[in-house]
Amino acid sequence: MIDTLGFFAILALYMARIYANQRKSSLALRQRKDFLLTQLKIAPDSLRASVVERFAPCGKAGCHCHQGGPKHGPYYFLTQCLAVGKINKFQLKTLAQQKAAKAGVNHYRQLLEQLEELSQINAELLRRGEALADE
Numbered sequence: 001m002i003d004t005l006g007f008f009a010i011l012a013l014y015m016a017r018i019y020a021n022q023r024k025s026s027l028a029l030r031q032r033k034d035f036l037l038t039q040l041k042i043a044p045d046s047l048r049a050s051v052v053e054r055f056a057p058c059g060k061a062g063c064h065c066h067q068g069g070p071k072h073g074p075y076y077f078l079t080q081c082l083a084v085g086k087i088n089k090f091q092l093k094t095l096a097q098q099k100a101a102k103a104g105v106n107h108y109r110q111l112l113e114q115l116e117e118l119s120q121i122n123a124e125l126l127r128r129g130e131a132l133a134d135e
């Protein structure tokens with residue numbers, strides 16, 4: 001069943017959200033930064049991956065799925081791009097695996113977004129010639 005799915009490539013493009021920090025006061029940026037630092041924590045299930053849904057034909061030649069009927073599924077897979085052309089992919093067979101994968105992916109994304117916002121605030125503070133860390 002997995003073989004009939006064939007090759008599919010996941011193009012993982014992380015586009016950073018751009019925060020309008022330039023219009024904010026340094027005090028507001030620092031307050032936001034303090035808040036972000038209280039929120040930042042690494043969830044134990046953090047997972048940098050994607051969960052993809054696939055429908056596929058089965059192995060039975062006479063099945064409706066080979067005569068233009070609906071394919072079987074959905075089947076869920078976890079895909080993880082480790083390097084260019086190096087993709088870790090496996091099926092999430094149970095509902096528990098699917099739920100765990102989705103939760104882990106969401107936690108990873110949240111962490112990444114918070115880190116990105118913190119980074120953009122730091123860049124803006126740096127541009128203003130301000131200190132980034134309390135000395």
Ligand SMILES: [Zn+2]
Pocket residue numbers: 057058059060063064065066072
């Ligand atoms: Zn079938």
